[in-house]
Amino acid sequence: MAKPKRSLKPIPEFASEAEERRFWETHDSAAYVDWSSAGFVRFPNLRPTARSRRKTPSPKPSRVARG
Numbered sequence: 001m002a003k004p005k006r007s008l009k010p011i012p013e014f015a016s017e018a019e020e021r022r023f024w025e026t027h028d029s030a031a032y033v034d035w036s037s038a039g040f041v042r043f044p045n046l047r048p049t050a051r052s053r054r055k056t057p058s059p060k061p062s063r064v065a066r067g
Contacts, residue, residue: 008031008032008033008034009031009032010032011032011033
């Protein structure tokens with residue numbers, strides 16, 4: 001027997017990304033999105049942006065200096 005479709009709330013319009021972030025921090029997306037029809041997506045050619053290319057710190061020396 002098929003499950004009856006429940007009505008989803010409309011996703012509000014946001015003035016900024018910060019406003020949208022605050023909204024989703026306090027609301028459950030299941031009330032706004034039908035996740036039963038979601039699928040997996042691959043981005044094989046995705047490259048890191050300049051913002052995410054941070055220099056990783058060099059590892060700390062393994063020996064401890066004694067003084």
